[in-house]
Amino acid sequence: MTMLQTAPTALHGPVCVVGSLNADLVVRTERLPRPGETVEGGPLRVTSGGKSANQAAAAALMGAAVRLVGAVGDDANGTVVLDQLARAGVRLDAVARRSGVPTGTAVVCVDSSAENLIIVSPGANGTLTTADVARAREAIAASRTLGLAFEVADDVVLAAARIAREESVTTVLNPSPYRQPSAELLSLVDVLVLNEHELADVLGRSPLDTSWAECGREVFDRFGVADVVVTLGGEGAVVLRTTAAGTAVEEIAPTPVEAVDTTGCGDAFTGALLGGLASGLDLVGSARLASLVGAYAATGEGAQASYPRPEDLASLAVTPSHG
Template identity: 40%
Template sequence: MSIIVFGSINMDLVTRTPRLPVPGETLLGYDFFTAPGGKGANQAVGAALLGRTSYMIGRVGNDSFAQELLTSLKVAGVQTDSILIDDTTSSGVAVIAVDDRSENTIIVIPGANGKVNHLDVERLEKLLPNTTVLLLQLEVPLPAIIAAAKAAKKAKVKVILDPAPAPEKLPDELYSLTDLITPNETEASRLVGFNITNQETMTKAAEFFISKGVEIVVLKLGSKGVFCATASESFLFPAFKVNAIDTVAAGDAFNAAMAAAFDSGLSLRKAIEWGAAAGALATTKKGAQPSLPNQETFDTFLETNT
């Protein structure tokens, strides 16, 4: 079986600086590099590196970044035949600043990602019969995301939604099509309308998502671990201890590994463990896709830490 990722493909332009600037301030940084990214592409690469058959559906522009982005996906083992090269626009770009505490700010310019539409969903539909999981994010237009979720639901494929970047509100229709939602604290707080600060507010947030029709809620809490809730149970999974230097793509690594676990037929708790392990490993390296663990690194880490 396979995993499909329907979403964004970006080139990340990453700067390192002692601290993040405040509005109107100019700071001197000390490092700059480019790295293929985009939440969709990151998740596709993450799943492929863990040995799963991973398809990417999305768009790149007709520019110098496009071939680099496609090559990076192919080298990782991602199936790229369903990616469209859009002659009308540029490839997506993300401008990322990372400080010495490993905190980051990200500005995304959608480019070709903003052109994703029903034609891309048609390419998705052809692949659904042999698929176990569809991974979605919010870096492509919402109508296309909803259409993709509808197609997956009809094909009885598990829909995992990473609601990032999070708007103030999502349509109820998308919640009803989502089997599992994976916001971090900031995203969840924005969507539910209150700050998530303790287990009581975690539970309240989970109840909000479940009331909207989501079956499983997974709150990614960084160094505090992962809170998971369904209508019948909830539990807190502790974070793995690592030396974090860059949190970029940690959430994408989490979702990719969780999808890989489901594609392998594993349980929800095991999927959470896989997600937490991959997310932790991703924080130990710089960049988005370069930080995603391969199967050997991942397996060794799990053997050592569980």
């Protein structure tokens, strides 16, 4: 790997993330169980998680000014989640605490090859409403980028995207856990971040049977989304930018690391992308930074606990340039 002489510069831009907060119940095991099988696991750890909370933490740890909009229960797990996010630097004044409702929970099993199996119980995430989003208009409007994912209700995601469009805020959608985004939601999205399987689902075919440029053109022609970032796990990422003149394809090389746990790596990528765009990096530069952050996250256990600060990336690869 190419060594940096200095650590990547900390981000600084304002980011808002609307969505889920979970308590992750994580256990490691030699291999993932088959249906009906019981396997022995190691000690149980309870940490802060949830796709949106993970993305917020990743951006904040890299220096971005992040506000999170969501809900947790008035329980011990909610306290664990909020305390860890606060330590990461996430502003939490728009996170509600719901009485009598458990905090969202994800049961995470990680095997010896760093693959994982995750089951999510929505809990308080299921109580987030469009009224909560409306009350958070100022938080969205004060940001340069808005991060959205699919662990909360469709109408909540759409309401946030509408406000972002009205306030000229760049909306980044990560349609995960996957369900087909509505045509209206996609019309409000500026950057679509998804993996190969999700891209195939968006386009209605699997596997993908056309070039990256043709995929980018199809997303643009059908849904109006000009900028697409496709994450490829250990193979890096691809940035697709489409205009009337055609689709530019930029491949982001992978960063070689010794993977320990891939839980939350995609969220780390998306959070860093949000922070990069909010801080003045162009889309390709933001994706390069995001690839470093996602790779670093794979070297530690858990989601947020494995996310880097800028100085942690000094040993990885090339610092992205401003565009």
